Amino acid sequence: xxxxxxxxxxxxxxxxxxxxxxxxxxxxxxxxxxxxxxxxxxxxxxxxxxxxxxxxxxxxxxxxxxxxxxxxxxxxxxxxxxxxxxxxxxxxxxxxxxxxxxxxxxxxxxxxxxxxxxxxxxxxxxxxxxxxxxxxxxxxxxxxxxxxxxxxxxxxxxxxxxxxxxxxxxxxxxxxxxxxxxxxxxxxxxxxxxxxxxxxxxxxxxxxxxxxxxxxxxxxxxxxxxxxxxxxxxxxxxxxxxxxxxxxxxxxxxxxxxxxxxxxxxxxxxxxxxxxxxxxxxxxxxxxxxxxxxxxxxxxxxxxxxxxxxxxxxxxxxxxxxxxxxxxxxxxxxxxxxxxxxxxxxxxxxxxxxxxxxxxxxxxxxxxxxxxxxxxxxxxxxxxxxxxxxxxxxxxxxxxxxxxxxxxxxxxxxxxxxxxxxxxxxxxxxxxxxxxxxxxxxxxxxxxxxxxxxxxxxxxxxxxxxxxxxxxx
Amino acid sequence: xxxxxxxxxxxxxxxxxxxxxxxxxxxxxxxxxxxxxxxxxxxxxxxxxxxxxxxxxxxxxxxxxxxxxxxxxxxxxxxxxxxxxxxxxxxxxxxxxxxxxxxxxxxxxxxxxxxxxxxxxxxxxxxxxxxxxxxxxxxxxxxxxxxxxxxxxxxxxxxxxxxxxxxxxxxxxxxxxxxxxxxxxxxxxxxxxxxxxxxxxxxxxxxxxxxxxxxxxxxxxxxxxxxxxxxxxxxxxxxxxxxxxxxxxxxxxxxxxxxxxxxxxxxxxxxxxxxxxxxxxxxxxxxxxxxxxxxxxxxxxxxxxxxxxxxxxxxxxxxxxxxxxxxxxxxxxxxxxxxxxxxxxxxxxxxxxxxxxxxxxxxxxxxxxxxxxxxxxxxxxxxxxxxxxxxxxxxxxxxxxxxxxxxxxxxxxxxxxxxxxxxxxxxxxxxxxxxxxxxxxxxxxxxxxxxxxxxxxxxxxxxxxxxxxxxxxxxxxxxxxxx
Numbered sequence: 005x006x007x008x009x010x011x012x013x014x015x016x017x018x019x020x021x022x023x024x025x026x027x028x029x030x031x032x033x034x035x036x037x038x039x040x041x042x043x044x045x046x047x048x049x050x051x052x053x054x055x056x057x058x059x060x061x062x063x064x065x066x067x068x069x070x071x072x073x074x075x076x077x078x079x080x081x082x083x084x085x086x087x088x089x090x091x092x093x094x095x096x097x098x099x100x101x102x103x104x105x106x107x108x109x110x111x112x113x114x115x116x117x118x119x120x121x122x123x124x125x126x127x128x129x130x131x132x133x134x135x136x137x138x139x140x141x142x143x144x145x146x147x148x149x150x151x152x153x154x155x156x157x158x159x160x161x162x163x164x165x166x167x168x169x170x171x172x173x174x175x176x177x178x179x180x181x182x183x184x185x186x187x188x189x190x191x192x193x194x195x196x197x198x199x200x201x202x203x204x205x206x207x208x209x210x211x212x213x214x215x216x217x218x219x220x221x222x223x224x225x226x227x228x229x230x231x232x233x234x235x236x237x238x239x240x241x242x243x244x245x246x247x248x249x250x251x252x253x254x255x256x257x258x259x260x261x262x263x264x265x266x267x268x269x270x271x272x273x274x275x276x277x278x279x280x281x282x283x284x285x286x287x288x289x290x291x292x293x294x295x296x297x298x299x300x301x302x303x304x305x306x307x308x309x310x311x312x313x314x315x316x317x318x319x320x321x322x323x324x325x326x327x328x329x330x331x332x333x334x335x336x337x338x339x340x341x342x343x344x345x346x347x348x349x350x351x352x353x354x355x356x357x358x359x360x361x362x363x364x365x366x367x368x369x370x371x372x373x374x375x376x377x378x379x380x381x382x383x384x385x386x387x388x389x390x391x392x393x394x395x396x397x398x399x400x401x402x403x404x405x406x407x408x409x410x411x412x413x414x415x416x417x418x419x420x421x422x423x424x425x426x427x428x429x430x431x432x433x434x435x436x437x438x439x440x441x442x443x444x445x446x447x448x449x450x451x452x453x454x455x456x457x458x459x460x461x462x463x464x465x466x467x468x469x470x471x472x473x474x475x476x477x
Numbered sequence: 478x479x480x481x482x483x484x485x486x487x488x489x490x491x492x493x494x495x496x497x498x499x500x501x502x503x504x505x506x507x508x509x510x511x512x513x514x515x516x517x518x519x520x521x522x523x524x525x526x527x528x529x530x531x532x533x534x535x536x537x538x539x540x541x542x543x544x545x546x547x548x549x550x551x552x553x554x555x556x557x558x559x560x561x562x563x564x565x566x567x568x569x570x571x572x573x574x575x576x577x578x579x580x581x582x583x584x585x586x587x588x589x590x591x592x593x594x595x596x597x598x599x600x601x602x603x604x605x606x607x608x609x610x611x612x613x614x615x616x617x618x619x620x621x622x623x624x625x626x627x628x629x630x631x632x633x634x635x636x637x638x639x640x641x642x643x644x645x646x647x648x649x650x651x652x653x654x655x656x657x658x659x660x661x662x663x664x665x666x667x668x669x670x671x672x673x674x675x676x677x678x679x680x681x682x683x684x685x686x687x688x689x690x691x692x693x694x695x696x697x698x699x700x701x702x703x704x705x706x707x708x709x710x711x712x713x714x715x716x717x718x719x720x721x722x723x724x725x726x727x728x729x730x731x732x733x734x735x736x737x738x739x740x741x742x743x744x745x746x747x748x749x750x751x752x753x754x755x756x757x758x759x760x761x762x763x764x765x766x767x768x769x770x771x772x773x774x775x776x777x778x779x780x781x782x783x784x785x786x787x788x789x790x791x792x793x794x795x796x797x798x799x800x801x802x803x804x805x806x807x808x809x810x811x812x813x814x815x816x817x818x819x820x821x822x823x824x825x826x827x828x829x830x831x832x833x834x835x836x837x838x839x840x841x842x843x844x845x846x847x848x849x850x851x852x853x854x855x856x857x858x859x860x861x862x863x864x865x866x867x868x869x870x871x872x873x874x875x876x877x878x879x880x881x882x883x884x885x886x887x888x889x890x891x892x893x894x895x896x897x898x899x900x901x902x903x904x905x906x907x908x909x910x911x912x913x914x915x916x917x918x919x920x921x922x923x924x925x926x927x928x929x930x931x932x933x934x935x936x937x938x939x940x941x942x943x944x945x946x947x948x949x950x951x952x953x954x955x956x957x958x959x960x
Contacts, residue, residue: 284844
């Protein structure tokens with residue numbers, strides 16, 4: 005992202021809401037599933053029917069503790085509160101949340117760059133349903149003819165993770181959300197699918213002159229639903245605020261809405277219009293005071309976190325930090341490490357993991373089969389192109405690499421065969437060879453293409469290129 | 478006179494009495510008398526008959542239908558009943574059919590009890606006379622010109638009139654004990670958490686508790702034993718196993734220390750009511766209890782704390798009546814207008830008053846002064862009760878300041894009406910159990926109940942004292958008879 009003009013800098017704080025991967029809702033036994041036919045994943049409690057009562061989901065608490073431990077937070081005694089406001093997709097017209105005493109207090113997150121971002125708190129709360137405003141208004145409530153409400157999401161457990169205002173650039177904010185997402189996935193608490201709304205961010209942005217001035221007035225931006233729109237929204241908002249300040253105007257503290265299509269933020273409500281939520285302790289629930297023994301059990305069972313996994317992979321596979329991060333983000337590092345352990349070629353394993361296993365995932369192939377594939381390739385028995393084809397076949401059939409290579413007729417050409425192939429090509433295309441010898445490098449591609457045609461793809465393009473270059477001298 | 482629940486269940490279980498006959502008698506009594514009384518919002522005669530047949534078939538087949546086999550029971554109309562209207566005596570729940578049963582309803586059915594219908598109440602249990610019902614007031618069975626008390630007036634009157642031996646009410650600030658006193662029946666507010674609130678339409682969640690009305694102490698004990706117990710659907714439900722009550726009913730009070738609460742015997746209490754409390758103390762002393770003077774100083778502020786905490790919780794609990802998913806809807810151009818029009822049309826004055834009070838008490842800038850202070854008072858009341866229970870096993874007081882009053886007497890001034898609960902409210906704030914036991918009549922010949930109070934989970938002890946009072950009244954001229 006480009007620098008801000010005239011010595012302006014920005015201060016960013018993030019509130020990330022993540023849906024927790026429980027099988028049921030935060031306060032009832034209704035299923036927690038994304039999508040599905042509207043109003044099927046419901047029960048009296050998630051509809052807020054008269055007489056219904058909330059019962060706290062133990063797994064959601066465990067996930068909140070796991071996340072807290074991964075973010076170096078203190079797990080404390082916490083109290084649920086009611087946040088009162090009227091909205092049709094919120095069944096009880098209050099949201100059960102944590103207010104004064106959140107379950108996770110304090111902590112930090114280290115970005116891959118090494119910068120440390122403070123965590124203020126993380127608290128448990130229930131999600132709302134979803135409103136669809138129908139009619140000519142283009143989905144806006146003010147112009148809607150009628151509204152459809154789906155309560156499938158109502159009561160789904162959320163953890164709201166609040167950062168300190170420690171972020172200074174939109175790139176840092178991206179890195180923070182990306183690293184947080186990896187951590188949430190690693191501890192098994194979230195699927196991290198921003199496009200399905202499993203992770204949503206509210207962004208607080210302010211600007212000031214230089215790095216030492218007091219913080220400016222902040223605006224909160226809602227509806228930021230992807231890492232890409234996170235950067236766009238922050239950059240837009242900072243420039244909007246700078247334009248106002250440079251025009252001699254003041255920033256009003258307010259909540260703004262990110263419009264993805266128009267690429268701008270618009271006023272949702274000012275501070276003066278903010279709802280008085282009338283928080284008070286939720287009388288239908290008792291305070292949450294997890295047993296320290298249980299917390300320690302959860303701590304002991306925490307899986308390795310992304311930062312440690314990236315280091316371990318980079319060390320074992322000798323790859324760059326960027327590649328290592330990609331493999332870890334996709335959860336493929338245990339497979340690659342096991343395949344290295346099984347004698348696979350580290351570099352080729354990482355390449356396949358990044359390029360050819362992104363969709364299939366870590367369970368699509370066994371470590372020993374994956375190792376064998378990389379060995380065949382490293383030993384020159386398969387070309388890179390062939391290896392890719394074999395791997396695809398391994399994923400679909402489950403057969404071993406050698407077996408598939410044999411079936412496809414991929415015995416790579418021995419060195420002698422390659423030499424005679426080169427002789428033939430030069431004899432058949434003397435003019436092209438002369439052009440190549442005159443320094444026209446492009447012609448090399450023509451020769452490799454011819455070789456592939458004649459051998460049905462068996463020839464190792466790289467080796468042939470090297471051979472022809474050597475012949476040219 | 479209708480048979481007791483204890484007798485009925487024993488006879489039905491033994492095959493000496495048919496549940497269908499018991500239910501027909503109850504339905505006939507309701508048909509004959511409820512046109513005047515208006516204790517019921519709905520009588521579910523067909524369902525009751527079908528349930529009775531099933532009970533009789535079970536007995537004939539050699540199965541035990543349970544401890545309340547064939548006993549007719551009436552349910553306060555704020556208890557959810559699957560597929561049966563549950564109105565809270567409010568227009569706002571018009572047309573709503575709950576898709577589920579309250580836990581107590583399920584438990585009662587499993588115990589063989591037969592629900593005959595849903596009883597009238599002050600709208601959303603807010604009131605002390607049942608005059609705040611959208612469906613008209615219930616009359617006192619002892620004097621049709623007087624109120625039955627409230628908010629569980631329908632349930633108290635149904636037992637007082639002999640329509641049913643048992644009914645269920647809910648008590649947030651005295652809504653079982655005060656009408657029990659006014660209707661001459663036994664009424665129990667159990668320890669908070671002893672009976673599941675799942676399916677009880679909430680008024681003030683931290684205070685609400687379901688409890689029995691019965692014609693006798695033994696019947697009340699039997700019903701309480703059935704409905705008490707842990708419910709995983711209610712997070713505030715007490716996990717401890719239920720202690721037996723019925724088997725200790727006749728253990729007496731010899732050696733029990735019982736204190737008369739001085740704060741509940743002041744000027745606001747009618748002299749005939751005070752006289753009956755003193756008489757009760759004498760009866761308990763005669764049975765071997767040590768009687769003393771107890772003090773719960775913070776209880777004097779109970780009413781003030783209650784009228785912040787209860788409306789605060791109510792303002793939140795009643796937000797869901799928004800016309801979106803169930804009940805009354807008044808259509809409008811915008812959603813906020815729909816809320817306004819629906820809630821204006823659907824709620825009565827007292828409910829609106831409390832929603833406004835509670836909303837104000839929770840507002841930014843006022844929270845600490847009102848809700849915060851009220852919570853501190855609540856803690857002090859609990860502490861003062863705990864201190865009193867270091868010296869006494871039980872406490873004794875009036876249940877209601879007066880006998881039943883006339884319709885309209887207290888409707889013009891809400892504060893006068895609120896004073897009806899001055900002796901009962903502190904118990905709810907403490908979470909403790911308490912019950913009203915009939916103990917004679919006042920100068921006007923109308924029933925007076927005395928209140929027994931105990932520390933958490935002291936129901937077995939409390940019922941022993943209640944049984945002594947009941948026995949002390951037997952044969953005396955003091956028993957009121959429904960007209």
